[in-house]
Amino acid sequence: MMRPLLAKLVLATATTAAAAPAPASGDLAIRSVEVRPSDPVVGPSGSVRLVVDVVARGADRVSVVLEPGRAPSGGDEPGGEPGKEPEPDATPSPPSGDAVPVPPGSPDPMVPPDAAVPAGVPLPGLGGLASAAMPGMVGASRAGRPVRRISSGEWETWRFLPDKPLSRWYPSGPWTVTATAVNARGERAVARVGFNLRRATEIEGLKVVRDGDGVRVTGTLLRVDPVGKVDYRPFAGQRVRICFRPAGSSRWKTVGEAVTRRDGWFTARVRAEGEGAWRAEYAGTSRYAADASPQREA
Numbered sequence: 261m262m263r264p265l266l267a268k269l270v271l272a273t274a275t276t277a278a279a280a281p282a283p284a285s286g287d288l289a290i291r292s293v294e295v296r297p298s299d300p301v302v303g304p305s306g307s308v309r310l311v312v313d314v315v316a317r318g319a320d321r322v323s324v325v326l327e328p329g330r331a332p333s334g335g336d337e338p339g340g341e342p343g344k345e346p347e348p349d350a351t352p353s354p355p356s357g358d359a360v361p362v363p364p365g366s367p368d369p370m371v372p373p374d375a376a377v378p379a380g381v382p383l384p385g386l387g388g389l390a391s392a393a394m395p396g397m398v399g400a401s402r403a404g405r406p407v408r409r410i411s412s413g414e415w416e417t418w419r420f421l422p423d424k425p426l427s428r429w430y431p432s433g434p435w436t437v438t439a440t441a442v443n444a445r446g447e448r449a450v451a452r453v454g455f456n457l458r459r460a461t462e463i464e465g466l467k468v469v470r471d472g473d474g475v476r477v478t479g480t481l482l483r484v485d486p487v488g489k490v491d492y493r494p495f496a497g498q499r500v501r502i503c504f505r506p507a508g509s510s511r512w513k514t515v516g517e518a519v520t521r522r523d524g525w526f527t528a529r530v531r532a533e534g535e536g537a538w539r540a541e542y543a544g545t546s547r548y549a550a551d552a553s554p555q556r557e558a
């Protein structure tokens with residue numbers, strides 16, 4: 261269950277070698293960092309490949325590093341959040357290196373499809389991109405996937421394709437992308453952006469049964485097993501919304517809610533709303549994706 265989005269992330273933090281005022285035209289600067297998909301979701305198998313675009317000015321070299329954890333504050337390094345459940349024993353090494361310039365107007369690089377991931381075997385760390393920046397020449401990352409640099413006025417887009425995809429074996433929750441631009445004088449500009457890597461959830465076995473003057477809705481909420489022993493496990497203690505759509509309408513409305521038990525099962529009795537369709541919705545968290553069940557009629 262993967263739902264890649266192509267929305268642009270807002271630049272979370274930007275620090276440069278210059279002082280606080282905005283840099284003058286032509287000075288070294290990073291305008292934006294974009295990650296696609298911006299909200300990656302991983303299932304029990306398969307993986308998600310990221311594309312990172314850095315829009316910079318006055319740079320001779322640009323590199324990116326991907327790390328689990330929130331963007332640092334001050335001199336701190338990115339890290340995990342306290343109080344979170346243990347993750348599989350995977351220690352990704354960040355991708356880093358220089359993008360390779362190619363002539364403007366070249367076609368977008370092909371992003372390979374999701375690759376199968378052997379169950380129970382943590383993937384090695386995210387590899388880096390290492391190619392010399394040689395104007396006018398097409399280059400490739402260590403994994404053989406092209407990276408490109410596109411000029412648009414004084415701003416250039418540096419595109420990176422990390423050579424390792426994200427999968428269930430990497431920590432879910434916040435991740436940080438750090439982009440560093442360096443000019444010929446050795447000055448540096450740094451910008452960071454965050455995204456959440458989420459594991460898939462699934463509402464299965466939804467049943468809707470008339471119960472006197474009401475309706476009883478039952479089902480089970482599952483999540484991708486965080487320790488990787490099986491594909492899915494029950495997801496306990498989660499709030500599930502019961503939604504109804506009247507016949508002839510396209511709008512769903514929340515009419516009740518339930519909390520999942522230890523085995524992931526939930527039940528709710530709500531007032532009958534006439535003819536229409538029912539479904540259950542899970543809103544998700546920073547670590548687990550949202551899901552909506554197939555619709556049912558009483």
